[in-house]
Amino acid sequence: MLGTGLLKGLGVTAKNFVGSYHDPERYTTIEYPEVKPKLPEAYRNFPFLVTENAMDPMGTLRCVACQICEKECPPQCIYIEKSKDKKPDASGKMQIYPAIFDIDTSVCMSCQICVEVCPFDAIKMDQVFEIATTDRYDALLLRREQLAKPNSYYQSIHPTEAAEVDGRLAADRKAAEEKAKAAAAAKAAAAKAAAAAPAAEAPKTPPPAA
Amino acid sequence: METPEQIRDRLLARFPGAEISVVANPAPAAQHSLLLGHAPAVEIARFLRDDPTLKLDQCSNVTGIDWPEKEIVETTKSTVPDPAGGPPKVVETKIKRIQPGYLEVVYHLYSIALGHGPVILRLRTGNRTDAVTVPSLTPVWRACEFQEREVFDLFGVVLTGHPDLRRILMWDAFKDFPMRRDYVAPDDYEWEPTPHGDVLEKAKRHYPVPPAAAPVAPAAQEAPKA
Amino acid sequence: MSDNPSAPTPGITQQERDELRRQGILLTSIQELYTWGSSHSVWPLNFGLACCAIEMIAASMAKFDIARFGSEVFRPSPRQADLLIVSGTVTKKMAPQVVRLWDQMPEPKYCIAMGACAISGGPFKQGYNVLKGIDRYIPVDIYIPGCPPRPEALLHGLVQLQEKIRGFKLTGPDAPRHLRADLPCDYPVPEFGAHDLEPPANPDVWKAPVLVRNEKA
Amino acid sequence: MNAAFLATLSLELLPAQLRDMVTGWLPEPWRWLVNSILAIAVILASFGLLFAYLTLAERKILGRVQNRPGPNRTGYFGLLQPFADGVKALTKEDIVPRGADHLLHFLAPVALLAFSIMTFAVLPFGRNLVAVELDAGVLYFFAAGAATELAVFMAGWASHNKYSLLAAMRALAQLISYELPLLLSFVPVIMIAGSLSTQEIVHRQSGWMFGFVPQWHVLTPWGFAGFAIFMTAALAESNRSPFDLPEAESELIAGHLTEYSGFKYALFFMAEYFGMCALCGMAVTLFLGGWQAPLPFLEFIPSYVWFATKMLTLLLGFIWVRCTFPRLRIDQLTRFAWKFLVPLALINLGTTAFWSLTSGWTGGLQIARWLVAIALVVIPFQLIGRKLSAGLGPRTYRYA
Amino acid sequence: MSANDFSPLAPQAGSHVREVHDPLHGELLEVSMGPHHPSTHGVFRMIVTLDGERVMKLKPVFGYLHRNHEKIAENTTYLGSMPYTDRLDYLCSMTNNWAYAIAVEKLSGQPVPERAEYVRVILAEITRLLNHTCLAGFLMQDCGCSGTPLMYAFREREKILDLFESLSGSRMMCNYQRFGGCRVDPSADWLDGARKLTDNYGRFLDEFETLLTGNEIIMARTQGVGALSPELAINAGVTGPMLRATGVNYDLRKVDAYGVYSRFDFRVPLGAHGDVYDRYMIRVLEMRESIKILQQALATIPAGPIMDPKAKLRGFRPKAGEAYGRIEGPKGEIGFYLVSDGSPNPYRYRVRPPSFVNLTVLEDMCLGQTIADAVIILGSVDIVLGEVDR
Amino acid sequence: MTLAFLAIAFVTVAAAAVAMALRNLIHSALLLVFNWAGIAAFYLWAGAEFVAFSQLMVYVGAVSMVVLFAVLLTQRSPQSFREQPDSISRVIGALLVGGAVLGVLFGAVLSSRLAPSAATATPTISVKELGSLLMGPHAAALLIVGVILTVTLIGAVIIASTDHAESGKDES
């Protein structure tokens, strides 16, 4: 009969109307400013730089200004200038550090390629999205100081990934230490017995995962 | 499906005197293509469409490629007998040759009826400046209509026989052909906090006295590690 | 309708309110009413450009519901809209139409540049047909970076805009653009040139900042 | 006289008493004038408020149907939202496009609103609450309503915009098409009631069948059919979805409203809702027993409450329909009016004639009368409906 | 808006009424719909010549979203173009990624692990659900629904986007596929979520169809409107659901059997009239088939690596040559044509956008219909301007 | 009361005169609608409620629509609602004839000795009375008018839709 389809349609909307009062499936609104969205761990918005020590963010950046991310960034929103000097990094090794590290969030497309290509796990994706502003230039250009965020923050937003990264870094560091130790030992041994049997082969450091 | 060589042979039998050659594709995909001359291109296309063993009824993709003029250095080795009577020397002569530039239109044909493909057709213009015409295949496949207009718009290939050859993506007053390799985008530089490459060049042009920490071209002095 | 001056107007500090009170209680309450009404009834133009438009639509959908802020009335005609959300890449071919739309909107009107493309051309800024930021031609009130910004980010931008509206003063040098005679209200529409838009930017609205990097290497 | 009756009486007469309190001390010639002004003011105020909250209700119901809350942060539960919109609309710049007809562009919303408000004059809001008791009240109502078409046309034409002009043509075609079924659908009521006075028609619907079923026109076969046709045509007359063709957003931007901004647009909006309220009020009067209570023991509730309840129910129905249905096409719309609604309304006239001729039948004949009347409604509906939807229907699909 | 203001011949509001005199048809009105028009799905523009309400001529105008994707891709690395493909058809980034990955894999001969192929199928089919649901919503919006079907569609879309987001980190711009696999291995939890979605989707479709499919107004609006003949459709390169609505059995998932589609049991629904209703119904039926594929894929997904261990992220330089790779995207055949000259950047990068080619027949479908029909015909073509104009 | 009448009469005649003089057809039509509404107001003033509402409904509601439709359908483009000027001689002739008729009529009216009706109370006629009048003494006329209306309706549709079968659906 003419009109049955219409009546069925009215039924569906009525069901949804009534359902919106008792059925969470039919009332899906998240009252945003009060209730923050539950972001999944994988969520990414803009990159940030991981620092080892929250007390001294600029001193303990993992970034060594290798500029790979700058080169690989598809929209070219990263700008890095290397330092002229070297500073000890978290493990005490002397490293070049970024004198300037700018990310232009007005260009960034959150593609995560910088994170993927970084060999030092120094740049990661942040989850902050409430960055609407009235100022185009200054507020949207994130500088080194704004980008640096401690590792603990990284662990809080991407726990699984951070644990994996930390494990890897720890293993690397341990391996590096062992290598250094072994090298020192070997040196000592070499110094002691110049013509002795070859020192135990130092375990080869696995190259940082690319 | 027939190989491109077989198709070429059949076409040559059907259209004696037509310029048809197979362009090999070294990539693993091995999608070789047929390079057609201008003269009977539309008839060949119609034949390909209606031929019962090929039935290439769908023209899936039409695109242009710009091959600008390039310098090719060909090394030829020749054995020159040593005048001194020693063993003959192998002499490499390098011939610098300018390969003339041309524009190319590529058609990817498939058969919906028989479910095979692709057969790739290529048409080339004479050069990149004045002889930029290529016959249009829109009368054979409607599918080419907009894509050929796009080739015209972006590459400047004039497709003769196209029913409505106007710019499609850019505005009508636009003069350039932006997808050509030598196209230079208009200088509408604005300050960019992260200048790279040619943007940096523009930045220098717009701010002749570079800012204090004059951005050095980071792309130029990259130092990838690891 | 005068029963709502009690509505919160956080944009006005107590000090400013006192000052205004000196100017006259009438003006104060008119100003509060005006900013209250304008900020709670921001009707966007039903105008999408690219990817961000989908997130803009999503923001009006059930999960985010821009209606809660009184802004779900997406008007298709610029005559009835208050807010132009530039949601996506503005190409040079499109830019004159956007400016024209902006001109067709009645004052007071606001503009949100949503997403990287609208702010600066974003990932596509290397393109020959991409306008490097809509603020070259029209004044932008709020910039929302992201590619695309989450719908929540758009809501956040809308809240920021409401705050901004609530801060409007009806008189004085801080008065918003639409209440000041010395600021342009008609924005010249760029024309299509042989290679680029002419002019490539509206100098009244946009000036490239002369930038000096202040970081010391 | 028990207490309940007293309470009823006092509540029932409350509006009149209030009025007398205000104007009772005035000399007689002035009292008439002030009373009229008072009536106008009360109608304007209450319907203005109703308009405000109807827009809010529409937005909220639309929200709930679409699984979201709707406006809820301007005032408690968004209760101040309409006022914010009003303030905003008042302070918006008013744009008159170049090339537009300035006078007509200004007159159109004013005329539309004026005619819409005029229709309220004859609606009986309660037992004694009717602004003007006209002998030909129903005729007056539709005469004033007919003039709204002109205003829509004026708006569309004066805007000097192609979309507006198309919308104006659509509005004319649509309103002309639906005027006829709208008028024909209530002629049966006039046949049965024998009066054009709205109060008289309401009085005719008093009384109870079997002691508890109200004798409203909608509860008879012809009344139901008339009511359905009336409501369908009313949807079209007030340009509501699925007949909102003049301002079809997906086709004509905003149709005749495309070039209206600020307060003029708000006036249009207001007029649309006023028109909707008026038509619903008329439907209540003609078919739903007006201000009469639905059940005998509910009569203690004042009559104007019943009227308001019924009218609001119909308005909610309008909103519900808007939530659900897509829009018709203009030719389908006119075809629907001319080939479906008009014939049905004409047949319904015959049905009503049969009904009034057989009013004396009792007993078994009474049942036969009902059956015949129902058949006279259902069978043409089926036949004409089948013809109307010929060629349309669900399809089956094959798989490869 | 007075979209007529946008006519290049009439720069000012008010002076836009232009007359086209045709001796045969009397007074024709030329209306420029778009680029800002509520129902052009973005910034598409149609110059429509009307006789009353009837469309006598319709010329599409493109390029309002031409953002030079191909040019940019030729100046960036192969990997760098992957996030840009997300922005082509911004409703289905996963399938765009896949099409691009397939083209590059053809170009470089890069193998893909089996688990990745399964994940790709799962994501592609979820994307199909997403796209078709949204399309139905938008189509109904064009028909004049006050947002309700669109809201229901987006309600389901949010569920899908939550899945995408928890897997790839972004709601719309997933940037998930890589040459030789996928970026992240989906966890068991994620797969459970996908299963739950698949199981619930049928119920949603039932409700959606109750609301729409049997609706008399929708049938009246869409049946017999914008009919397309199979011959024209094939000749004009129409692909995807639009082609199948005309009754042509051509689905690349069956024809090319790329990925692991040959392992799943599914059917290809075919229409008979090629009108708007058929296009809508074919999409609904395809969604039901997609659910079947998803159930099978989610049940049989093998363990294993998600990326080919030899796949390279940086320094990827395929040898000189060219390749054309295509898949059955939700909108039709989406293909990528790549020419490599051995450098890290593609020498020529070309997208074969399905909705752009499908628009070829727009005028043929709209002629003689009313302007309201033109709107829904355009809606039923399912265009996304990011892909049409690139 | 006389004042009200004078106002109505003046506005109505002025509207009609301006309508007849205007170049813009749409304005003319709309002014004439106003004029018809004014006449309805006169009927109301005179106490003929039913006639007034009928006048509104028929003229303002229906005839005006048909007129506007005709104007829109017969214009070359939406811009050329301006009519070409009429020939001066015609206008002068018309004015002369009209003036003469006006003079004759005014003279006749003014010179006649029509006494004001004795009844000071407004005679009203209820709908019921009117109905019984129509169905009683004037039933034959009513029938004939009904037939005429039906025939005209059909005729108008046929005339207007002879050329294009599909485009004449709204002319009645």
Place this chain on the structure above:
Amino acid sequence: MSLSPLQLCLLFSSALFCVGLIGALSRSNTILVLLGIELMLNAANINFIAFWRFGPAPAAGTGVVFVLFSIAVAAAEAAVGLALVIAVYRHQKNIRLQEANRLKG
């Protein structure tokens, strides 16, 4: 004022009649001519009402009934007239009266 209300009404109606007459005679647009005739009809209706209201026998109501008939007939006339205008326009793309004298298509 020496004029009786009836005379006033009659003056009103005659003025309206003459405006209609002048319009019908002077304008060349067929639609306007029709409207002028419509105006004259209305003027006649005013007379009926005036005589009913102020005439000797208001109770009779004949004037009112006559006006009703007149309105109905006038509506029909308008419909037919305008249909004719449209038909003429279809034929010669013009509705100027001078050119519509061929009486043939």
